[in-house]
Amino acid sequence: MNSLLSEDFVLSRLARHFPNSHASLLLGRGDDAAVIKADKHLCVSSDLFLEDVHFRRSYFTPQEIGYKALAVNLSDMAACGAKPLGFTLCLGLPPRTEQMWLEDFFSGMAALAGQYDTILAGGDLSACEHLCIAVTIWGETVGDSLDLRRGGCKPGDFLFVVGRLGLARVGLRILEARGREAAPAWPAACAAHLRPLPQIEAGLVISGFADAENPPSVMDVSDGIARDLPRLLQTREGQGGEPVRQFGASLRLPPETIHPEVRRFALEQELDPVTEALLGGEDYALLGACAPDLLAKLRRAVPDLRPLGVVTEQPDIIANGKPLKAEGFDHFTTG
Numbered sequence: 001m002n003s004l005l006s007e008d009f010v011l012s013r014l015a016r017h018f019p020n021s022h023a024s025l026l027l028g029r030g031d032d033a034a035v036i037k038a039d040k041h042l043c044v045s046s047d048l049f050l051e052d053v054h055f056r057r058s059y060f061t062p063q064e065i066g067y068k069a070l071a072v073n074l075s076d077m078a079a080c081g082a083k084p085l086g087f088t089l090c091l092g093l094p095p096r097t098e099q100m101w102l103e104d105f106f107s108g109m110a111a112l113a114g115q116y117d118t119i120l121a122g123g124d125l126s127a128c129e130h131l132c133i134a135v136t137i138w139g140e141t142v143g144d145s146l147d148l149r150r151g152g153c154k155p156g157d158f159l160f161v162v163g164r165l166g167l168a169r170v171g172l173r174i175l176e177a178r179g180r181e182a183a184p185a186w187p188a189a190c191a192a193h194l195r196p197l198p199q200i201e202a203g204l205v206i207s208g209f210a211d212a213e214n215p216p217s218v219m220d221v222s223d224g225i226a227r228d229l230p231r232l233l234q235t236r237e238g239q240g241g242e243p244v245r246q247f248g249a250s251l252r253l254p255p256e257t258i259h260p261e262v263r264r265f266a267l268e269q270e271l272d273p274v275t276e277a278l279l280g281g282e283d284y285a286l287l288g289a290c291a292p293d294l295l296a297k298l299r300r301a302v303p304d305l306r307p308l309g310v311v312t313e314q315p316d317i318i319a320n321g322k323p324l325k326a327e328g329f330d331h332f333t334t335g
Contacts, residue, residue, distance in 0.1 A: 007125050009099075010091075010093070010102065010125055011125075013099070013102050013103060013106060014106055014120075015029075016106075017103075017106040017107055017109075017110040018106070018110050018113065018119075018120040019119065020119075020120075021119075022085070022086060022117075022119035022121075023037070024036060024037050024038070024085040024086055024119065024140075025037065025086065025119060025121055028119070028121055028122070029120065029121060029122050033122065034086070034088075034121035034122045036085075036086065036121070036138070038140060039140070040140045040141050040142075041140065041141045042085075042138050042139070042140055043076075043077060043080040043082040043138060043139050043140070043141065044136065044137070044138045045073060045076035045077070045080075045136070045137055045138075046073075046134065046135065046136040046137075047069075047072050047073050047076070047134070047135055048132070048133070048134050049065075049068065049069040049072065049133040049134070049135070050130070050131075050132055050133070051130040051131040051132070052130060054068075055068065056175075056176075057131070058179060058180075059175045059179050059180045059194075060194060061104065061108075061194075062101045062102075062104035062105040062108065063104050063105070063107055063108030063111075064108060064194045064195055065105055065108065065131075065133075066104070066105040066106060066107070066108030066109030066110075066112075067108040067109060067111070067112050067195055068194065068195065068196065069109060069133045069135055070087065070109050070112050070113060070118075070135060070137075071112060071195070071196050071197075071198050071284070072135075072196070072222070072282075072284065073087060073135045073136075073137040074112070074116060074118070074137065074198035074200060075196070075198045075199065075220045075222070075284040076137065076220060077137060077139040077198070077200065077203070078198050078199040078200045078202065078203030078204075078220060078286060079148065079203060079218050079219050079220035079286060080139070080141075080148050080149070080203070080207075080218075081141065081142070081148040081203045081204060081206055081207025081210060081218065082139030082140060082141055082142075082203070082204075082207070083139050083140055083141075083142055083200075083204060084116050084117075084118045084137060084138075084139040084200065085118060085119065085138055085139050085140060086118060086119040086120070086121045086137070086138060087113070087118060087119075087120060087121065087135050087136060087137040087138070088120070088121055088122050088123040088135070088136045089109075089120060089122075089123035089133070089134075089135055090123050090124045090125075090126075090132075090133070090134040090135075090136075091123065091124070091125055091126075091132070091133055091134075092125075092126045092127070092128025092130075092131065092132030092133075093125070093126075093127060093128060093131065094127070094128060094129065094130060094131060095127055097131075116198075116200060118137070141207065142204060142207055142208075148203070148206060148207055148210055148215070148216065148217070148218040148288075149217065149218070150217055150218070150219045150231060150232050150234070151217055151232070151234055151235055152215070152217045152235065152289075153217050153232065153233050153235070153247055153289040153311045154214075154247075154291075154311060155247060155311050155312055155313045156292065156310065156311060157217075157289040157290060157291055157292070157310065157311040158289065158290055158291075158292055158295045158307060158309075158310055158311075159229075159249055159251070159287070159288070159289050159307070159308040159309045159310060159311060160287075160288050160289070160290065160295065160298065160299075160305050160306060160307055160308055161221075161225075161285050161286065161287055161288070161305070161306055161308045162199050162202045162285055162286040162288075162302060162304050162305050162306075163197070163199055163221070163283060163284065163285025163286060163304070164188075164192060164259050164262075164283065164285065165221070165225060165253075165258070165259075165262075165277040165278065165280050165283055165285060166224075166258065166259070166262045166273075166276050166277030166278070166279065166280045166283070167188060167189050167192040167193075167259050167261060167262055167283070168189070168192040168193045168196060168280065168281065168282040168283050168284070169193075169224070169276065169279060169280050169281045169282070169283075170186065170189040170192075170261055170262050170265045170276070171186065171189035171190045171191070171192050171193030171194065172193045172281070172282070173265070174186045174189055174190060174265070175190060175193060175194075186261055186265075188259060188261050189259075189261045189262070189265070192283075193282060196282065196283075196284040197284070198284060199220075199284070199285065199286045202286055202302045202304065202305070203218070203286060205301050205302050206218060206286070206288065206298065206301075206302065208301070209290075209294060209297070209298065209301075212291075212294060214290075214291040214294070216288050216289065216290040216294065216298065217232055217288060217289045217290075218286055218287070218288040219231065219232050219286075219287055219288075220284055220285070220286055220287070221280060221283040221284065221285045221286070221287050222281075222282060222283070222284060223280075223281060224278065224279045224280030224281045224283070225251075225277075225278045225279075225280055225283075225287065226278045226279050226280070226317070226324055228287060229249060229287065229317060230246065230315075230317070232287055232288075232289060233246060233247040233248065233249060233289075233311060233315075234246055234247075235247070246315040247311050247312060247313065247314075247315060248311070248312040248313070248314045248315040248316045248317055248318070249309050249310065249311055249312055249317050249318070250309050250310050250312050250318045251278070251308055251309035251317065251318065251319040251320070251324070252307075252308070252309050252319075252320060253274050253277060253278070253308070253319065253320060255273065257306060258273050258274065258277050259277075262276055262277055274319055274320055275319075275324075278319060278324060287308075289311055295307065
């Protein structure tokens with residue numbers, strides 16, 4: 001197998017997969033910085049994607065690593081109701097990375113970028129002991145509406161979700177325990193973990209309601225409902241201010257709303273399927289809250305949108321009548 005020997009080689013492979021011109025760029029790759037053309041507000045987000053923290057090469061293909069590294073950033077654009085425009089890629093490669101691995105990695109990322117007409121505008125390269133990927137993405141708001149954001153919920157608002165809950169968590173646990181050969185028996189769960197679907201179209205549609213008198217609050221679910229929902233339910237002092245009020249929620253998840261593979265996994269492990277769905281992690285669903293008179297309109301506009309519950313005055317999270325004590329995923333805790 002051939003190994004990578006120079007930055008020039010990596011850049012030449014990259015150039016084969018990613019175009020270097022776009023309507024949103026005045027200057028693309030090849031200079032000290034890209035020059036972005038923006039007619040509206042820009043939404044910007046960054047994510048790290050680290051080997052043996054966010055993925056393992058033992059069961060991720062190179063294409064899936066490239067795909068997911070970009071998909072998790074696209075999910076942030078979906079949560080802001082933004083149309084993705086471009087991204088930068090900072091890539092730390094182990095010295096013995098194979099040339100074909102790099103080709104496949106770029107092809108997986110480029111295919112997803114092309115699907116959403118999102119341009120790679122630049123980045124950086126370095127040698128690294130383990131594979132390290134950092135993506136910064138930006139997109140623009142559509143129409144005359146503002147961007148979607150967290151907070152702003154009120155008691156009595158309805159909660160909703162677009163996407164499956166808990167499926168990626170099951171996929172992770174199955175892949176960790178059984179490796180890639182588990183995929184045929186758990187196709188939806190493994191796909192949810194390996195190739196999550198960014199809810200771009202739903203986010204753009206919901207953003208059309210952002211100029212309503214009581215606009216929806218939206219975020220993406222990356223750490224599970226149990227951890228992310230309290231973040232949605234915080235009210236803040238001004239833009240980016242400290243939380244000043246924490247509301248709660250009463251959730252209702254009938255068994256038929258939980259994916260069959262989540263229910264099957266919970267049954268096999270003697271676990272509660274509702275708790276498993278709410279613990280989640282890397283669902284990359286959209287979680288939102290809206291005024292009661294807006295829910296029916298949102299459901300007509302986004303067919304996959306499902307009611308999840310209601311915002312409450314007290315800060316407790318109640319799921320199917322029982323307090324939810326699980327806390328979801330945190331990068332800085334173990335166990």
